Amino acid sequence: MAEAKIKETDFLIIGGGPAGLAAAIRARELEPRLSVTVLEKAEISRSGAAGRGMDALNNVVVPGVATVEEYLEAVAAISDGTLEPTVSRVIGERSFGVLKKLEAWGCHFPRGADGGYIVSQFHPKGRFMVEMRGELKKIIAAKALEMGVEVVNRHPVLELLKGREKIGGALALDLAAGRPAAFVAPAVLLAAGGAARIGLSNTGYLHGTFDCPWCNGEAQRMGYRAGAVLTGFEYTGQSSMTRDYNGAGQSTFIRHGAHLVNAAGQRFMERYAPELMERAPSGIRMRAMREEELAGRGPVAFTFGHLPEETIALIESAIFEVERPTMRQYFASKGIDLRRDPVEVVMTEVYLCGGHGLAGLVGDGWGRTKVPGLFAAGDCLANPYGFLAGAMAMGEAAAERVAGSSLALPAGLDPAGRLAGLEEEFRRHRQGALRVPVREFEYKYRRLVNEFVAPPKSGPKLERFLHETEAMVRDQEDLPAPDPHTLMKVYEAKAGLFCARMAALASLFRTESRFGLYHQRIDFPEKDDRRWATRVMLEAGPEGPLVYREAEGRPV
Amino acid sequence: MNLAIDYDCCTGCGACALVCPGQVLALDDEGRPFERYPDDCWYCGCCQADCPAGCIEILFPYLIR
Numbered sequence: 358m359a360e361a362k363i364k365e366t367d368f369l370i371i372g373g374g375p376a377g378l379a380a381a382i383r384a385r386e387l388e389p390r391l392s393v394t395v396l397e398k399a400e401i402s403r404s405g406a407a408g409r410g411m412d413a414l415n416n417v418v419v420p421g422v423a424t425v426e427e428y429l430e431a432v433a434a435i436s437d438g439t440l441e442p443t444v445s446r447v448i449g450e451r452s453f454g455v456l457k458k459l460e461a462w463g464c465h466f467p468r469g470a471d472g473g474y475i476v477s478q479f480h481p482k483g484r485f486m487v488e489m490r491g492e493l494k495k496i497i498a499a500k501a502l503e504m505g506v507e508v509v510n511r512h513p514v515l516e517l518l519k520g521r522e523k524i525g526g527a528l529a530l531d532l533a534a535g536r537p538a539a540f541v542a543p544a545v546l547l548a549a550g551g552a553a554r555i556g557l558s559n560t561g562y563l564h565g566t567f568d569c570p571w572c573n574g575e576a577q578r579m580g581y582r583a584g585a586v587l588t589g590f591e592y593t594g595q596s597s598m599t600r601d602y603n604g605a606g607q608s609t610f611i612r613h614g615a616h617l618v619n620a621a622g623q624r625f626m627e628r629y630a631p632e633l634m635e636r637a638p639s640g641i642r643m644r645a646m647r648e649e650e651l652a653g654r655g656p657v658a659f660t661f662g663h664l665p666e667e668t669i670a671l672i673e674s675a676i677f678e679v680e681r682p683t684m685r686q687y688f689a690s691k692g693i694d695l696r697r698d699p700v701e702v703v704m705t706e707v708y709l710c711g712g713h714g715l716a717g718l719v720g721d722g723w724g725r726t727k728v729p730g731l732f733a734a735g736d737c738l739a740n741p742y743g744f745l746a747g748a749m750a751m752g753e754a755a756a757e758r759v760a761g762s763s764l765a766l767p768a769g770l771d772p773a774g775r776l777a778g779l780e781e782e783f784r785r786h787r788q789g790a791l792r793v794p795v796r797e798f799e800y801k802y803r804r805l806v807n808e809f810v811a812p813p814k815s816g817p818k819l820e821r822f823l824h825e826t827e828a829m830v831r832d833q834e835d836l837p838a839p840d841p842h843t844l845m846k847v848y849e850a851k852a853g854l855f856c857a858r859m860a861a862l863a864s865l866f867r868t869e870s871r872f873g874l875y876h877q878r879i880d881f882p883e884k885d886d887r888r889w890a891t892r893v894m895l896e897a898g899p900e901g902p903l904v905y906r907e908a909e910g911r912p913v
Numbered sequence: 914m915n916l917a918i919d920y921d922c923c924t925g926c927g928a929c930a931l932v933c934p935g936q937v938l939a940l941d942d943e944g945r946p947f948e949r950y951p952d953d954c955w956y957c958g959c960c961q962a963d964c965p966a967g968c969i970e971i972l973f974p975y976l977i978r
Contacts, residue, residue, distance in 0.1 A: 399934040403934050601978075681957065683956050
């Protein structure tokens, strides 16, 4: 057998999405002598949730249109009294700079009749969504390569390397070779996305999820295991998406003024959020959809017939040209014309996402986690509704911190020993004593999420989930993986199960209801601001997870 | 299967397999793309968009059609 690789770099970035690449580019801009390595599970020109582009740069404080304070108010409304504003403030302040950079690199921001950016409102307050077109991901990837960033594709990262009290790199799976590879670095950025495969999708396909299915909480699990803190895992997100296709559209439809109607054609949000209507925080909207269905007034749909042709054309260009352009084929196959037809929407599976919700790693204004040298950005970082601009802003912030600090590897780093340990894990998976395909294992934990963790929640159901999945945590070490691709799927399933269990623990701990549908507890139906207007934190303790209120700090 | 690949027009350049974010596509011994892991497809359409000869079309799987 060939010797496993050990490679050294100054700044190791895990995940080549917009957050990771923005960090890599910024680090090289500031410090051209810094060696920057991006480990990417797929191939950077198309990888991750933004692989096919985005129809808007959501969350930009455009001067003259909105202010950072207004942005914080909007995010605070969505966070429902739990916002810790440090990260959101940084995003608000940096967001317009991100836009200008993307524009300079070649991203297309269409202009409105007044010659300015097309900025529309999706949030409860303020206008922060800027229309964008073009091959976003290819543009950022090309820029990273131009800046001399080293990119290592097809290398999913499986665990972090830590020395004494400090981060020291990561171990990846070299998919081509089927072997582990070690990357030693004094600074590491986790930027590997959200956790999409948590609940079971109604599409019937394990990868037919709303959020990018190839990101399944690996960064969150690795970070937690290294000592970082998680938050917001009781915010079990769901979205209202086009039936069957499960594709993006909600924010596009709402920001351009589509109406959400029930089977009788009534704009039912009048009943649940008469002032905000469709722009109510999504948890409120999901709860309203659920109530309408239960009252026999479903199915619900978006309608567009009242909108002028130019707005319909803008919506079509948004959903047909970027993000999930196969939507065009889907609409054609169903004979849907927005001018005439409603688009029926259903609630997606439960997912956990730091940029689309509240669930992620805890970081400060530089994206620093509790572990020295370890940063997070993008959907794995808790950056409430930071979306794409938030991902890139926090990537840049982390890079600035890394470029400005003296970099030294920690003592007590043992990459060779850890590689041997990982080789041993791989051997065990090749033997696969469990004799259960990973797809079946994944189906099971996700089915259990739908039964016991998805709202409405209750103490007994959440406890049942934790109990039922205890054996699965042991079983996962013996999942069979005859080839490297399946091995990657095994680690994705481990991460998904981990995140689901964290969601159950946090949901059990928060004995109140909050965030609309997302944390609706049948056994604690009221919101209790006196005790719970704070974040719920999760951290590895000596005897298992510690769960605590941020306001009170970590229990001693 | 999620894709219709027109092998008469495919040049075997491998761009589709190179970019597929889910590693769904691979090249066979003759350099022709095929769906090695069809269950992992998100029908994102990257293969379709990046095929220089325009030989790939997304076919939605039955449950979604």
